[in-house]
Amino acid sequence: MRTRPLKVALLGCGVVGSEVARIMTTHADDLTQRIGAPVELVGVAVRRPSKVREGIDPALITTDATALLKRGDIDVVIEVIGGIEPARSLITTAFENGASVVSANKALLAQDGAALHAAAEQHGRDLYYEAAVAGAIPLVRPMRESLAGDKINRVMGIVNGTTNFILDKMDSTGAGYQEALDEATALGYAEADPTADVEGYDAAAKAAILAGIAFHTRVRLDDVYREGMTEVSASDFASAKRMGCTIKLLAILERAADGASVTARVHPAMIPLTHPLASVREAYNAVFVEAEAAGRLMFYGPGAGGSPTASAVLGDLVAVCRNKLAEATGPGESAYTQLPVSTMGDVVTRYHISLDVADKPGVLAQVATTFAEHGVSIDTVRQQGRPDGVGNEASLVVVTHRAPDAALSGTVEALRKLDTVRGVASIMRVEGE
Structure with a gap:
């Protein structure tokens, strides 16, 4: 076993x-036994050096991340700063100075993954x-390595714990969106500003990364169609239950039937209660992968939090040190x-309107x-009087057969x-059948 330690620099200490x-x-x-050499944390770059960080030697703390990376003896850099800059420049500096990088930065990888690679x-x-x-869910490495000899045709999953917690509470308790969001915030699942989660930006960044791995093609954040889940209502869940469904915010990545293109999208959707993703509760994540030879695979576990995310970081650290x-x-x-x-208009899907x-x-x-004029076939129709007692109005619920999303959107506009x-009270896609 090698006795000289591998030196690690940590960027960010939240x-x-x-x-x-x-x-x-x-x-x-x-870690020493698993890697074959000791690892030594030799520097921690932070923005606020005065903050007390229990268990970390104050002598390791620095505010000059660039100088830390330019020492010349760093073997591995762990980047957990987040955001685009200065993370992008620091990762590039690490490579230039001989260090490999372990990152948890989904936004940067979704935007500039090609340049970083x-x-x-x-x-x-x-x-x-x-x-x-x-x-903590082992997902990237199985897709990059274990399924490297297979052909992945579809990936569908719940990749944001905050939104899944909110939707699960709306489903199980009948709570409205705001009430469920308030509970998620009180429990620490939602940030003070939950926009990145509830509007789908977080899930879209992850979708871009997964699509690139699954389809061996470059997919940027701007390529991902995105809808948030702030408009999902208690009445939507009531309709879903009548169909034997629930509602999840899904990331869906697909290879076209002819193999000539791919699509990547994030939006709320109704899925049957019989689908494995329907049973994913609380703030858990799960990803359903459909491969040509391996068939259907599901990866499930905690999708956020300090300990789970740190577990994934340390797994990468071990792999990089072994390399x-x-x-x-x-x-x-x-x-x-x-x-x-392809654009969202080319996606073939179903609507609940x-x-x-x-x-x-x-x-x-x-x-x-x-x-019919827009080429969309109707599967089922349900008509009933308005529950609020308005005598001259009725509620009409239409579920379509599969059709191009552009045709469905055109139908709604007409x-x-x-x-x-x-009025159009609700529009939601139906997936997972």
Whole structure:
């Protein structure tokens, strides 16, 4: 066993960073045995040096991250700062100065993953990022390595714990969106500003990363269609239950049937209660992978939090250190297919549409004609009087067969213009069948 320690620099010491440092200290002997050499934390770059960080030697703290990386003796850099800058520049500096990088930065990887992979390859270093998607769940490495000989056709999953907690509470207790969000905030699942989670930005970044790995093509954050879940209501859940479904915020990545393109999207959707993702509760994450040879695989576990994310970071650290000792590098970017990313309009899906309509003869026929004119076939229709007792209006719920999303969107726009349609109360896609 090598006795000279591998030197590690830590960029960021918040919830995740401090847990990484703690585990490196308390599990030092085990890490040494697993890697084949000791690892030594030699510097921790932070913005606020005066903050007390229990268990971390104050002598390791610095505010000059660039100087830390330019020491020339750093073997591995762990980046848990988040955001685009200065993380991007610091990771590049690490590669230039001979260090491999372990990152948990989903936003940066979704936006500039190709450039970072190119920099890592140029300097012969590793870039690992298991912690960037789904916390502790082993997902990135199985897709990059275990399924490297297979063909992945579809990935569908719950990749944001905050939104799953909110939707689960709405489903199980009948709570409204705001009430469920308030509970998530009180329990620490939601940030003071939950926009990144509830509007789907966090899930979209993860979707871009997973799509790139699954389809061996470059998918940027801007390529991912995104809808948030702030408009999901208690009545939507009531409709879902009548269909034997629940509602989840899903990341869905698909290879076209002809294999010529891919799509990536994030939006709320109804899924059958029989689907494995329907039973994912609280703040847990789960990802359903469909591969040509392996078939259907599901990865499940805690998707966020200091300890789970730190677990993924330390797993990458062990792998990168082993590569360092073997004077080798792990898998880099695989983007050989260069498939185009289609727009949402090309996606073939189903809709659940709830309309407020005039309660008089001929309305259903007029609505059905509108669907037919746009080439969308109706699966089921349910009409009932308004629950609020409005006598001259009715509620009309239409579930479609599969059709291009552009045709479905065009149908909805045409319905809005009908004199007999007082309003489109709800639109939701139906997935997982």
